[in-house]
Amino acid sequence: MLDPSLSHLAVAGVLILITTLAFLPQLTILHDLSLDARIFFNFLVALTYLTYYLAVTTPPGRVPAGWTPVSVEAAALEDGSLSTSPAQPPTTSAAAADTSGEEPSPPTSTIISSPPRFCTPCNAFKPPRTHHCRVCSTCIPKMDHHCPWLSTCIGYSNHPHFLRFLCATTAAVTVLNFLLLGEWIALYDAWDLPAYLFPHGAWGMGLLVGVSLVGVVTGLVVFVLLCRSIGNAATGRTTIEAWEIERWEVRRRRRGVGGGVYPMDMGIYENMKVALGGR
Template structure:
């Protein structure tokens, strides 16, 4: 959509929900279930890692157990925090019902210029925004709706989603490495000395953790690479599927900075900090 003028939400009434700092949450049964499953699987992995792989080895190697226990739990906290932020951050929802006569007139359209209006949520639709049938809102720069975070991945929460996939992949790989080391160390010894559980229970726990780790590692690695490509080329998943070309001429580095923040720092890798980016008039209402 080519535009002849730039207009921001200050022109048409910005989302009042953001000003009140309300928690963003989508009331979708499937999404809530998938998000709960995600947290449950992470807690299960923490239980197996601590009860089977860490605690029994403290007497043998305190340094190994302490280091891996702290590392795994730190990555798990970062992963769950990233998930929580992805789920409870407004992804860039356009205010509902703002396609009023007064708001459209405030755009001061010239003869021949038009605005796009969403027929489902009755909002003035910015460029690159798409309507989500689950969120029931138009989402700016919407990539896709992810049931695992019970939210859309959009302009305002993409950083948290990328960190979520990164840290889930990291703890999955870490768990798989510790499982392999545990099997090697206990192969020639009695299993009773390698676990506080019985040998059959230990094997079941480790096999389940291995299957979970492999599945999540492959899935999140694919998602992370997909999101990295999306950021570098400033092209959302929906735009790729619909073959909608959008080109701004920015470098890949600037495109990544538009998601994580204008200044590179450790904040990029922490989900506790909201990315600080320069305001750019990239959404145009009129054509």
């Protein structure tokens, strides 16, 4: 993972990459773009800037101070020990469950019926689907992953902006690559012409090659990340939960244990509505 002290430099690097791919080709090798194509492409570039800004500046979410699981509150009310003192780690089955070394339950039972989870660094209980980020030094509700390129965690509050950023970036880079492909086709058509009739000189050719390589690599990387993120969102999972389920599936197949049903999967439409910020 990227050194946290360099994360702000990574954000600057992403902005430089976006700006370079967006405007350098337009100012140098894409002189013959139609007005409609130029407006459409720059609209996608503006969306990329906007969604990146929102993804970076929107906090991922925080666990409410003093949050306590219902089961713990009920037990405390029953024995009269409920107070406003700082949360204390569970000392019964919850602690034993973390150190017993037994085969973990399927993801279904882990989310629905597991004992309350306690975060020692935060000295607080963790709600379901919450994970502690060592980089941010706090617990993140519905944590997806820590993204060094955004210098923040992707969690409950900013995950919709992150998905929109991936969509906008994929669309913008795809359009850019098609525009560059047009330049390559024009170059191929002019291959037999004298050098002075070529669409681009030596400097323009080098720039076309460089921008094309960076555009294709960037497009592939972002597209793969988008597919992975959309796949997880469509099944109601975060990236961390997807990794946990994959590990459990490997153990299940090795031991011949029966499968489970993931409880957060509400169907593709509802899952995507929630992932994009709907209720």
